Amino acid sequence: MVDIDQSVKVYYEQVELSEAQQQLLLAMRKDVVGSSGICKASLRKRASIFSVAAAASVMLVITLLVFRYSGELVISERVAQEIAMNHNKALAVEYQGDNYQVLSLDMDKLDFNLQAPQKIVDDVFTVTGARYCSIQGKIAAQVKLTDKKGRIYTLYQTRLSKEFDAIKNSSVQHADVRIRLWKESAILYGLAVENEQ
Amino acid sequence: MPCASVALRDLLNQGYRYALALCHDESRAQDLLQEAWLALLQANGPQEKGYLFRAIRSRYLNLIKREQLVVMVPLEEGLDAEDAGEKHEWDTLADMQELAQALDKLRPVEREALYLYAAEGYTAEEISRHMDQPRGTVLSLIQRARAKMKRWLKLQEVKHG
8 A cells, every 4th residue: 555645755855946946046035135144124224323424325325336236137137037937948828819919808817918019020920829927926927929930939028016127128148048128118028039059 | 055055945945845735836836936935035034944834825825816726615624633643554655646646636725734744744733823724624634635645546556457
């Protein structure tokens, strides 16, 4: 007879996150908490106590500028990394449709209307379907597109929120995936495609 | 690799396994873990298993509400409350693929209770507090989960001779 408890234990013990997923989660920690293990929000509160001294103020301004710049890089990199991961999963679409309007009607859990981004020329790409996903914990849509050569692209849309303020229109390379990030009418877009061999 | 990093990786894998026990879907489990982890970090909460599990669970319950994936019906109490901890005469391990299929046959609450008991080594009392269910219900869930899996695995055995 099978020992159910032991089998269940062994089954779950062999399940592990991939190295890429672990790296992503550890990077999130580094970004939010910092290497000291104390939340950056707490550190900022403490820093304000000492900010009365003029010299410290100057230092603080410099620090904040550096922090802002690195924060900008970190959030873009994190979003790109997450998009690359979603792209590589190549999960099947949950909703079939050849245009954004139809998909938007089906995907009523989204807190924004799915729309055709102006940066993407309609006659270059064909929409094949979409599924729900998340970007930095925010609900998002992953739209599957193909170009005229049959290459598969995934387009991500999520509502712009404060967390994404620092993201600039940019192109990021993550492993074999090229990701373009941009903002348009209160939506953050990400377009991912594998590099051509 | 530094010790802290190893401990964090262990914690993340534990969170992933628990999320997988809840939804039995790798992709959803990854999303659940990521959302819970981010929330925990942003709240400056302790990076401990109990807190992470709680964050994962509440996000899973929200997901159910949002997507109406399954109904978490309250279970009647009863069955033999004391025998969840009994020793069985079963002594072999099931085939992993069949086991995955058997786990898929369970309701999420049954899988969760069995996972916490068998894989995490929680006591029924601890599971009861974590799941916010009476202890008797937890024990029933574990028993039913075992019985369902046993039945299903037996069926497979008969099918495949």
